[in-house]
Amino acid sequence: MKFKNTLLFTSHIDTRLGGVRLVATDQGLAGVWFDAQRHFPDITGWQTNDAHPVLAEAATQLRDYFEGRRRQFDLPLDLSHGTAFQQAVWQALRAIPAGATTSYGRLSAGVGKPAAVRAVGAAVGRNPISVIVPCHRVLGADGSLTGYAGGLDRKTALLELEGAL
Structure with missing residues (x-):
């Protein structure tokens, strides 16, 4: 970044x-x-x-x-430090509600780039606002826990906290 x-x-x-x-x-x-x-x-x-x-x-x-007292965040965000493509992916991440997950493929389709799964994955991995822009809610196509810049143990803990696992 x-x-x-x-x-x-x-x-x-x-x-x-x-x-x-x-x-x-x-x-x-x-x-x-x-x-x-x-x-x-x-x-x-x-x-x-x-x-x-x-x-x-x-x-x-x-x-x-x-502490389990909040599921949504209400903060002004500055995502302007990524490319236009990264910013589109990061905005799409914000639409995934707490307790839900999506796949990289569905996320790619959602940003209008269904064939760009790897590029979307790279943008997800570069998300600068962990937790609040919920990149931890993106799973592999088979539902597996894949990649998280903060570590898979944290991804698991975040998803458990939200009731998604």
Whole structure:
């Protein structure tokens, strides 16, 4: 994930699935990564600001989610740091409700690219806003748990929390 010419604010919270790095721009929440997650960005030069309104609200909503008190998120998101194709995939992920899953093939068809399953999978893997943009709800064609940048153990835990497993 490349954030160019953007002032970035960051904070860190602890959850039952490990530490989580939150990132916001002036436009909204731009990143949620578990510690040591694949594709974790270089945070050099980012300004720590636990009181940033978007970061503080994201922290509250994520804590509520992990405690089973929240199933949906209500936050301004900034997904502008991906390609147009990635942004389309990330928007499609947002339509998968808690407790439900989809396959990479159905997701590909949903973004109008039914033959682009691998490209959709790559975009899902690069989702910068884990949990809130629910890439963990995408399964293999046979329903198997496949790929999750935060680790399959976390994907399993998230799906169990939502009642999808």
